[in-house]
Amino acid sequence: MLDISFIRDNQAxxxxxxxxxxxxxxxxxADVLNKDEEWRTLVHKVDTLRSESNKAAKEIGALxxxxxxxxxxxxxxxxxxxxxxxxDIEETLKxxxxxxxxxxxxxxxxxxxxVPVGATEEDNQVYGTWGAPSQDQWRKxxxxxxxxxxxxxxxxxxxxxxxxFPFYIGPLAQLQRALISFFINEANNAGxxxxxxxxxxxxDSARGTGQIPDKEDMMYVIPRDGFFAIPTAEVPVTNFHxxxxxxxxxxPIQYVxxxxxxxxxxxxxxxxxxxxxxxxxxxxxxxxHFVKPEDSYDCLERLREHVEQLLQKLDxxxxxxxxxxxxxxxxxxxxxxxxxxxxxxxxxxxxxSCSNFEAFQARRMQLRYRKAEKETEILHTLNGSxxxxxxxxxxxxxxxxxxxxxxxVPEVLKPYLNREYL
RNA sequence: GGAGAGGUGGCUGAGUGGCUGAAAGCGCUCCCCUGCUAAGGGAGUUUACGUGGAAACACGUAACGAGGGUUCGAAUCCCUCCCUCUCCGCCA
Numbered sequence: 385m386l387d388i389s390f391i392r393d394n395q396a397x398x399x400x401x402x403x404x405x406x407x408x409x410x411x412x413x414a415d416v417l418n419k420d421e422e423w424r425t426l427v428h429k430v431d432t433l434r435s436e437s438n439k440a441a442k443e444i445g446a447l448x449x450x451x452x453x454x455x456x457x458x459x460x461x462x463x464x465x466x467x468x469x470x471x472d473i474e475e476t477l478k479x480x481x482x483x484x485x486x487x488x489x490x491x492x493x494x495x496x497x498x499v500p501v502g503a504t505e506e507d508n509q510v511y512g513t514w515g516a517p518s519q520d521q522w523r524k525x526x527x528x529x530x531x532x533x534x535x536x537x538x539x540x541x542x543x544x545x546x547x548x549f550p551f552y553i554g555p556l557a558q559l560q561r562a563l564i565s566f567f568i569n570e571a572n573n574a575g576x577x578x579x580x581x582x583x584x585x586x587x588d589s590a591r592g593t594g595q596i597p598d599k600e601d602m603m604y605v606i607p608r609d610g611f612f613a614i615p616t617a618e619v620p621v622t623n624f625h626x627x628x629x630x631x632x633x634x635x636p637i638q639y640v641x642x643x644x645x646x647x648x649x650x651x652x653x654x655x656x657x658x659x660x661x662x663x664x665x666x667x668x669x670x671x672x673h674f675v676k677p678e679d680s681y682d683c684l685e686r687l688r689e690h691v692e693q694l695l696q697k698l699d700x701x702x703x704x705x706x707x708x709x710x711x712x713x714x715x716x717x718x719x720x721x722x723x724x725x726x727x728x729x730x731x732x733x734x735x736x737s738c739s740n741f742e743a744f745q746a747r748r749m750q751l752r753y754r755k756a757e758k759e760t761e762i763l764h765t766l767n768g769s770x771x772x773x774x775x776x777x778x779x780x781x782x783x784x785x786x787x788x789x790x791x792x793v794p795e796v797l798k799p800y801l802n803r804e805y806l
Numbered sequence: 807g808g809a810g811a812g813g814u815g816g817c818u819g820a821g822u823g824g825c826u827g828a829a830a831g832c833g834c835u836c837c838c839c840u841g842c843u844a845a846g847g848g849a850g851u852u853u854a855c856g857u858g859g860a861a862a863c864a865c866g867u868a869a870c871g872a873g874g875g876u877u878c879g880a881a882u883c884c885c886u887c888c889c890u891c892u893c894c895g896c897c898a
Contacts, residue, residue, distance in 0.1 A: 445824040
């Protein structure tokens with residue numbers, strides 16, 4: 385969420401920024417300012433009344449101690465009215481405060497000036513490309529390869545769980561495990577701390593990173609215990625430091641975390657869901673940063689470079705998109721998507737997005753750091769996939785297939801797999 | 807899951823109705839003293855919000871696991887929930 389005083393000082397900017405992100409209900413900016421005004425008036429009122437009643441209570445205490453019961457009784461009678469008034473105001477204050485935050489939570493993060501203004505994915509900028517996408521006609525789509533080798537079992541996945549929950553078998557399972565190790569090792573070498581996180585999160589955590597109230601439908605729910613299955617490791621890892629004050633000299637903090645991710649993907653059916661393109665459960669290695677505000681945009685570039693270099697080492701052609709305002713999402717202020725070339729399908733597959741959230745998540749989470757001068761400030765959070773496994777698997781299988789249908793092992797994975805072919 | 811104990815500031819740990827945002831100790835910061843070192847003295851040291859202020863800061867309110875309640879007044883009493891520990895049960 386945004387800082388209310390920032391909204392107060394920059395109403396027009398927040399409104400245009402909302403429109404740029406395709407959020408049409410600009411009226412809520414004015415609404416939140418009105419609510420805030422109302423809220424502050426009430427706070428002032430109730431604080432004054434409480435102050436008076438605190439004073440009275442002290443007087444009563446003093447009188448009682450002095451044995452002057454009657455005088456005390458008099459004051460008690462006088463204050464009983466004020467007490468009711470306080471209760472009333474507290475009641476409305478609670479509602480108003482609630483409405484105020486609800487509105488605040490509906491205002492999206494403001495995009496960085498360097499972000500192109502645009503409505504749809506058409507308006508995303510190609511930030512860079514690497515490698516030469518193969519156009520070989522003979523290349524098969526990964527699902528054909530997997531089927532031929534019997535390395536994936538969708539049918540039994542349906543039997544055991546449902547659509548979108550396949551079994552990975554033999555070499556495919558090994559390949560995925562090798563990739564996970566490779567990604568984590570690369571991150572370790574780049575200074576990330578490896579961390580393993582819970583796969584379920586509670587409501588506060590979901591709110592902290594912005595999954596609710598915006599995107600609750602994407603998550604699987606475990607109602608009996610009030611948990612959500614994580615849609616990405618971003619949620620538990622970012623919430624790791626929720627409600628904390630981190631000392632300045634401990635920053636930056638960077639974590640790498642491998643988890644499965646669960647997404648309901650409600651309403652997404654069609655051709656792009658074939659094979660490994662879109663699943664309800666998939667593995668991902670996630671990179672999460674906590675940095676000082678002044679460092680966050682440098683950090684975003686380093687994060688992007690790290691992720692790109694993973695694909696370079698795997699020798700998989702990719703392109704990097706700078707997402708436009710309309711396509712980048714509620715919580716981000718700037719975001720890159722990295723898409724790997726899938727030569728069997730002849731299309732780009734998104735395998736990572738690297739985002740700067742600035743203080744948007746951290747403010748919700750009360751995640752601060754203490755500066756040397758002792759005052760505290762909300763810090764900035766970033767994250768990026770490094771990388772999402774199934775689509776990397778898809779691109780890799782297609783890119784490393786031979787004409788006779790075998791799959792070569794990429795050079796950097798040989799230490800993990802100890803062979804030439806899968 | 808059952809029984810019991812407990813949750814207080816960066817840490818340890820007092821505190822069973824008012825003088826406690828919180829004793830004491832430790833830690834930390836600043837200052838003084840000390841010709842090095844050890845030691846000593848003094849001051850400070852939670853957070854959020856509101857109001858005023860350019861700021862320093864001042865004032866007010868709230869917070870002693872969370873949420874309700876009793877009371878003129880609650881860290882202290884009552885209720886619900888969460889969490890931790892010990893024992894039992896159950897298990898990777």
